[in-house]
Amino acid sequence: ETGVTQTPRHLVMGMTNKKSLKCEQHLGHNAMYWYKQSAKKPLELMFVYSLEERVENNSVPSRFSPECPNSSHLFLHLHTLQPEDSALYLCASSQSDLRSSAMNTEAFFGQGTRLTVV
């Protein structure tokens, strides 16, 4: 069983729908991340949470809204998405916020949610 689990694995939604992606980590990590991976493009960092506090928001459109209720759970709320938002959304966690120690920089990923916006 992976230390980071994401649900759902696949999601098809219309542009007017509202849905949420869920991520849970069982590793006792303090930092969690949302990444977007589009075909043949590098991973794009969307949000970073450290100890449940958002520390980074890379100018992501407001139609993506993160929520971190505790250090083990992370959500990504989606509403009025566009077809170009179709991608693989990956959640990751690391032992600590990368700013505190570069030695703990290994990121553990969930298997991702493959999102298709129609």
Added chain:
Amino acid sequence: RKEVEQDPGPFNVPEGATVAFNCTYSNSASQSFFWYRQDCRKEPKLLMSVYSSGNEDGRFTAQLNRASQYISLLIRDSKLSDSATYLCVFLDSNYQLIWGAGTKLIIKP
């Protein structure tokens, strides 16, 4: 110029051969470097960190060339199971992981 550049491949390599690929980075202040591996339709997983002095883990050797701003990954005696996409990553001055788009490797029997 992209922050991280990788040859997308694919590299088609016969089983047992040695293969190497590089990754160039533009941020000279980068301190930490990594190679991740991503299998088809799976999540990325850390393969190895890249140390200034170079490091080896079994059949895999990673090296850092700061003067030319690139890191390399060498795979010896390649196996079919080495087929994957290899992602180059570095930690920038804002402590963000910056990712390359990956190099696809296909090992053929």
